[in-house]
Amino acid sequence: MTILVRADASPELGSGHVVRCANLVQRLRDAGELVVLAASEITPAVVEWLQAQDVRVSRVPPLTEVVEDAASCLRLGLSPDLVIVDHYELDSQWELVMRSSGATIVVIDDLANRPHDCDVLIDPSPVEDPRVRYEGLVPQDARLFLGPAFALLREDFLRPDLARERDGTIERVLVFLGGGVTSDQVLTVLQAIELLEGPPLQVVILLGYSFQDPGPVHDFAVGRDWLSVVGVTEDVPALMSWADLAIGSCGGASWERCALGLPALAVVTAGNQVGNATGLTVAGAAVVLGRISETSVETWARSLRVLVGDPVQVRAMSSAALRLTSGRVTARLELADALGRQPSL
Known part of the structure; x- marks a missing residue:
């Protein structure tokens, strides 16, 4: 399996988007699988941290247009099986372009303020009726994993x-x-x-x-x-x-x-x-x-x-x-099953 991640990290953004993607990857990947993070902004310290986890970093041009950003990711030539995106400026337009790769699309979000064309959406926000927030924003058959039990934490x-x-x-x-x-x-x-x-x-x-x-x-x-x-x-x-x-x-x-x-x-x-x-x-x-x-x-x-x-x-x-954050073990099993993976527990 090849996994493509799209997220950025900078002094202004912080590193949280990249970290939670990396945490999800470490849960799902098997030994020897290729994982590539595509980033238009990233700090040297975060690059070093990712490389220590055997995640390759590829730079894409600064994000000015959503469809072109997706095209830049496709031009990396990876043919990914799984695409994970955690970026507030990317939405269903980006994800629709990425579908041409045949990949499963996983979105990590916590704003619920834009449409997504995804197979799986993860949002750990502690809100009442979290599914209501995504009505009309995701496909009807998308699987939603909502609430703090699904927070993407490191194993430790x-x-x-x-x-x-x-x-x-x-x-x-x-x-x-x-x-x-x-x-x-x-x-x-x-x-x-x-x-x-x-x-x-x-x-x-x-x-x-x-x-x-x-x-x-x-x-x-x-x-x-x-x-x-x-x-x-x-x-x-x-x-x-x-x-x-x-x-x-x-x-x-x-x-x-x-x-x-x-x-x-x-x-x-x-x-x-x-x-x-x-x-x-x-x-x-x-x-x-x-x-x-x-x-x-x-x-x-x-x-x-x-x-x-x-x-x-x-x-x-x-x-x-x-x-x-109780119920984490059950949450991890549900998420791994949705992605067809054997979870690490």
Whole structure:
């Protein structure tokens, strides 16, 4: 089997689209199968990460016209059996062109704002009546896999020994805001943590693949024994398991946190996260402060004080997070069956 993936990653976009495609591929592929990611935007760090997973990266021209983008992918000459697309600017026009290859078309989406011509659609958004959102947007015979149980997580996030229900005490905090945020926004969070009374929290800040200006964060950490800075690591599941609270975005990392029972103080760092923010709030798995651009040192400090002083709420958030992503094993079996593959469990 040959698998073609179409997704982009950049400092503005972050790497979430590529990551969830790669996670799906690793579930489905057999040894020796060719996997190619076609990208018009991608950072060197993400390319290196993909190559380590035996995913080949091919560049296509900047996306200016949907049909031409699909034609550029076909000109790669792959004859794919499976096409996976995760891109907010591509829709049924792109997918219709790709059907000429005879491939099964899999769409990953969370906006439900445009039509798709696909065989399978995956949307992990935690919304009420998720099927209603796609009425009239997908073929009647398309198979839909909807809700957080279908979040495309790396295998390590599914380890039962790393998932735990917190007791509500906050002593260790993981800060991971993802791509698309500035060093000033990260420093605002760290300055707020420093204002907290009582014994200092132990804090790890994870910058990730797409963070563009780490210098000021590293400078801030000098002389502060309570703070550790991590650039890129494969040990994110272990870090999330270690932490009592996360400070993060409402992007794809939300489901990683939930799978491990990690409560969160969260912000919206991109427009496509608004639906997730609402779902996390309604479920009680996170306290969402709104858009990161609207926060301040005082906002963060005030919210942190409330959570540190309310272990009952934090414990309830942890339980709610675990419930949101329950049913993952059944979900993986259903998705693998739809694609005619033997799942890795």
